[in-house]
Amino acid sequence: MNIYNKSVGGVVSESRADSDTPAKLLLGIGTDNLVTLLVFGLIFALGVVGNALVIAVLVRRRVGQRRSTTNIFILNLAVADLSYLLFCVPFQSTVYMLPMWVLGAFICKFVHYFFTVSMLVSVFTLSAMSVDRYVAIVHSRKSSSIRVARHALLGVLGIWALSLAMALPVAYHQRIVETEDNSTFCWEVWADPRKRKIYVVCTFVFGYLLPLILISFCYAKVLNHLHKNLRNISKKSEASKKKTAQTVLVVVVVFCLSWLPHHVVHLWVEFGSFPLNQASFLFRVVAHCLAYSNSSVNPIIYAFLSENFRQAYKQVFQCQGVSECPTQDARKTRNKIEKVPPTNCTTV
Numbered sequence: 001m002n003i004y005n006k007s008v009g010g011v012v013s014e015s016r017a018d019s020d021t022p023a024k025l026l027l028g029i030g031t032d033n034l035v036t037l038l039v040f041g042l043i044f045a046l047g048v049v050g051n052a053l054v055i056a057v058l059v060r061r062r063v064g065q066r067r068s069t070t071n072i073f074i075l076n077l078a079v080a081d082l083s084y085l086l087f088c089v090p091f092q093s094t095v096y097m098l099p100m101w102v103l104g105a106f107i108c109k110f111v112h113y114f115f116t117v118s119m120l121v122s123v124f125t126l127s128a129m130s131v132d133r134y135v136a137i138v139h140s141r142k143s144s145s146i147r148v149a150r151h152a153l154l155g156v157l158g159i160w161a162l163s164l165a166m167a168l169p170v171a172y173h174q175r176i177v178e179t180e181d182n183s184t185f186c187w188e189v190w191a192d193p194r195k196r197k198i199y200v201v202c203t204f205v206f207g208y209l210l211p212l213i214l215i216s217f218c219y220a221k222v223l224n225h226l227h228k229n230l231r232n233i234s235k236k237s238e239a240s241k242k243k244t245a246q247t248v249l250v251v252v253v254v255f256c257l258s259w260l261p262h263h264v265v266h267l268w269v270e271f272g273s274f275p276l277n278q279a280s281f282l283f284r285v286v287a288h289c290l291a292y293s294n295s296s297v298n299p300i301i302y303a304f305l306s307e308n309f310r311q312a313y314k315q316v317f318q319c320q321g322v323s324e325c326p327t328q329d330a331r332k333t334r335n336k337i338e339k340v341p342p343t344n345c346t347t348v
Helices: 031-059 069-087 089-096 104-138 140-146 149-166 168-173 193-228 236-271 278-304 307-318 328-338
Strands: 002-006 012-016 174-178 184-188
Touching: 031 069, 031 089, 031 278, 069 089, 069 104, 069 149, 069 278, 089 104, 104 140, 104 149, 104 168, 104 174, 104 184, 104 193, 104 236, 104 278, 149 168, 149 193, 168 174, 193 236, 236 278
Parallel strands: none
Antiparallel strands: 002 012, 174 184
16 A cells, blocks of 8 residues: 655655565665655765855955855855755655654754745745846946945845745644554644645745746846847857856756746645646655755856856865965966856856
8 A cells, every 4th residue: 555645845755565565675665765765865965065066166265355246146055055955855865764754843844944945045046146147237337336245145134034934834834743553744734724725825926936037037138138239249258148048048947847846746736636646656756856956956057057167166176185275277266256247147
């Protein structure tokens, strides 16, 4: 028989009780759950290394060197993603290893709460970055007075405050539920189902739909501006325009693919007749993995597509164990990373 239990992040996990089919079990864990755990491990490893590298690059700067607004937002995104990977994914993985929740009420509330907080921080930070790049490119003459570190830091504080507040209902309604056979599960329990429906819709609208519209609008304006002004700038910017278009496409597509299945599952469960079968289980697991993977692919999108970041990564490894790395190349690369030219939103 298949027992479906509400798991972290609103995704339903499956606990196998097929004792009569030992061929389907591997090391005491169902093969489907084992594959899921391997995917989680890969996401965890790539995400921790990638986000740690981004943080290492951005915090290595000389005293008095100016911090760009773009890098402040990238740093915030990396910190949020790294925190989520370290504090949530290991606990969430136990859902696929154990038949019930054994980590207690505090971890139950914290994991669900921080999952939602991390999602919102990432989404709002991506939105802030799109606005920042829109101002830098489309309104470049005014950008010097708007795009300052102080404004970016205030924006980061606002993002975290808003995300922490919006996720509070999850922490409040998440609790340990004991079944008749003395099994314990970490479930989200609402006394009024209508209020949960309202919260799910609000999370989708304010935590996905509106940010996606804002991101698409800003980048569309950026591409339109670059296209109209292509004749007025140097031919060297033609390559910049092409790379910008590619980066924008990656940003929007990955954002959609990472979080759309997650929201579809929530909306389907609340407003439709969501089936409980192997196909739906697979879909929910895929949605779960895609949501997790967003914390791992952000360093690739915002860092590995930048040649300056790749050079800085090499310098991070070269300077390990050395108190200073005062080479001329290192200083030039740090300056490039901190500088955001007005005509190229892909250079970080």
